[in-house]
Amino acid sequence: MTVELKVTSIDNHIFSFSEEVSIPQAPPEFKSGFIGIIGRPNVGKSTLMNQLVGQKIAITSPVAQTTRNRLRGILTTPEAQLIFVDTPGIHKPHHQLGEVLVQNAKIAIESVDVVLFVVDGTVACGAGDRFIAELLSRSQTPVILGLNKVDQQPTDSQQIDDSYTHLAESYQWQTVKFSAKTGVGLPELQNLLIENLDNGPFYYPPDLVTDQPERFIMGELIREQILLLTREEVPHSVAIAIDLVEETPSITRVLATINVERDSQKGILIGKGGSMLKAIGSAAREQIQKLISGKVYLELFVKVQPKWRQSRVSLAELGYRVEE
Ligand SMILES: Nc1nc2c(ncn2[C@@H]2O[C@H](COP(=O)(O)OP(=O)(O)OP(=O)(O)O)[C@@H](O)[C@H]2O)c(=O)[nH]1
Ligand SMILES: [Mg+2]
Numbered sequence: 001m002t003v004e005l006k007v008t009s010i011d012n013h014i015f016s017f018s019e020e021v022s023i024p025q026a027p028p029e030f031k032s033g034f035i036g037i038i039g040r041p042n043v044g045k046s047t048l049m050n051q052l053v054g055q056k057i058a059i060t061s062p063v064a065q066t067t068r069n070r071l072r073g074i075l076t077t078p079e080a081q082l083i084f085v086d087t088p089g090i091h092k093p094h095h096q097l098g099e100v101l102v103q104n105a106k107i108a109i110e111s112v113d114v115v116l117f118v119v120d121g122t123v124a125c126g127a128g129d130r131f132i133a134e135l136l137s138r139s140q141t142p143v144i145l146g147l148n149k150v151d152q153q154p155t156d157s158q159q160i161d162d163s164y165t166h167l168a169e170s171y172q173w174q175t176v177k178f179s180a181k182t183g184v185g186l187p188e189l190q191n192l193l194i195e196n197l198d199n200g201p202f203y204y205p206p207d208l209v210t211d212q213p214e215r216f217i218m219g220e221l222i223r224e225q226i227l228l229l230t231r232e233e234v235p236h237s238v239a240i241a242i243d244l245v246e247e248t249p250s251i252t253r254v255l256a257t258i259n260v261e262r263d264s265q266k267g268i269l270i271g272k273g274g275s276m277l278k279a280i281g282s283a284a285r286e287q288i289q290k291l292i293s294g295k296v297y298l299e300l301f302v303k304v305q306p307k308w309r310q311s312r313v314s315l316a317e318l319g320y321r322v323e324e
Pocket of ligand 1: 039040041042043044045046047048059060061062063064065066067068087088089090148149150151152178179180181182
């Protein structure tokens with residue numbers, strides 16, 4: 001079977017819209033489906049997806065609201081193809097960007113076969129989790145509650161565990177415990193997810209790990225360094241545009257613009273004598289080199305685009321739109 005797809009595999013394999021990609025016929029009893037990873041910000045959804053897929057395709061950080069786009073990670077085993085849909089953490093939106101992100105998470109719930117509701121096992125169930133549970137219970141999609149960060153649970157975690165067991169029981173959801181960081185419990189999670197999928201075809205070529213183009217991930221890797229290296233409002237005020245990716249036999253040239261909302265943020269990003277921009281650039285360059293397994297020349301520009309987070313037009317231009 002051949003289909004037309006726009007897909008990227010991490011090992012430097014880019015297919016364009018028009019190229020034909022061949023997808024093998026699935027063996028009998030093969031299982032496949034889409035699994036939505038849903039939860040509050042910062043509970044470890046993107047870390048989990050990277051671990052399950054075995055490659056870094058989603059950026060992660062200790063700052064809440066790291067993920068902005070719905071992002072697919074694909075895991076193909078001899079018996080199943082699991083397509084994970086990482087989503088922005090669900091929270092109370094404070095601006096237009098937040099609203100677009102939460103809206104997209106809600107759409108994701110409806111468009112998947114199974115929801116993996118990820119919670120932070122280091123703290124007891126709170127209002128944020130109950131809000132999401134309520135949202136999930138209104139959908140027909142089956143839900144599995146996944147308790148993450150068990151590696152960091154306090155020694156007496158009974159009360160925490162009970163708070164989630166109570167929640168899961170009230171909706172009759174299955175529960176599973178794991179650590180996305182150490183990998184403990186992930187084989188069990190994988191088996192449980194496969195059990196919950198129906199027989200189905202390969203949706204993507206078996207060697208593919210994400211549906212995102214490489215240049216999108218490049219932009220994300222730059223944003224990740226900004227999240228890690230700058231503080232307060234700056235990380236949430238940036239949007240990255242990749243202006244050029246030029247491949248030569250010896251090096252790949254990448255030109256990117258960091259859009260910010262205010263002059264003061266531009267100042268912080270550039271830093272004294274350009275020191276901050278240099279630090280961001282060199283760390284991001286290393287990450288991008290890993291992504292494409294090749295040498296990279298990265299040039300960054302900073303541009304002020306006032307209030308881009310409030311404007312639907314600017315949001316769409318920068319790649320954030322409500323998905324249908
Ligand atoms: N100790 C521990 N930390 C974890 C685990 N999983 C994730 N983390 C950390 O939790 C923080 C948030 O992880 P992310 O994967 O970015 O969380 P997220 O849910 O995708 O966050 P948003 O995209 O903001 O919604 C990072 O600092 C991770 O290293 C885990 O199993 N154990
Ligand atoms: Mg995330």
